Amino acid sequence: MTKLLKDKNDYFFVNIIEFIGKNKIRAIYNSEQGYGGIAIFNIKTGNIKTELKTDFRIMYIYDNYIYGDNSKYFDDNSATKYYIANRKTGKILHTTENRTINSTKSPNKSFNNGKFFWIENNGNFIVEDIYNNTTKCLGTIKDNEFFTKYMVLNMKAKNENEFYIVYSKDWPITKRNEFDGTQSNLFIVKYTKQS
Secondary structure: OHHHOOOOOOOEEEEEEEEEEOOEEEEEEEEOOOOEEEEEEEOOOOOEEEEEEEOOEEEEEEOOEEEEEOOOOOOHHHOOEEEEEEOOOOOEEEEEEOOOHHHOOOOOEEEEOOEEEEEOOOOEEEEEEOOOOEEEEEEEOOOOOOOOOEOOOEEEEEEOOEEEEEEEOOOEHHHHHHOOOOOOOEEEEEEEOOO
8 A cells, every 4th residue: 555655654544435346445545744545445456546646635525525634744733724626536626724723622523515613622613614714603512411521532513503422431521631542432412503
């Protein structure tokens, strides 16, 4: 797989996104130096077919679009630009200079349909529309049963009115500084915007 790298001293992460046949997977890869691509791996033969190369780190694929940023060293908080590109060609369709999420240290981020969603530690549910360069608070989580008790391990926003948070019974907020990445005893809570 190192043939995907521009520099043999570089390294990368691979995320499987699709099983496309016997012994074949489609995967996103991102290098430490901030470029990426999509490739098909044949597990049996070892052959690799590159479908697409990008000059930015791929974060998400949604429908016919690729979303990425210019962060390096796998540090989401180092990004200053975000990109939307065509899924088939890799051509950049939109670039934005991010203003808010870059300063947010929270790992509780979700990307959907051209918008960044994230949850601040105080419970504010924020959306940043990268097409229009607007940021707004959609509301604040009023949940003393889960949000104020457990660490947020992951989140996914369906839209501005509905999102889901993954918690673990093993990781209360009091152990935030001890978190080692272990995810066990997970449960998911659905949140909806109250009118």
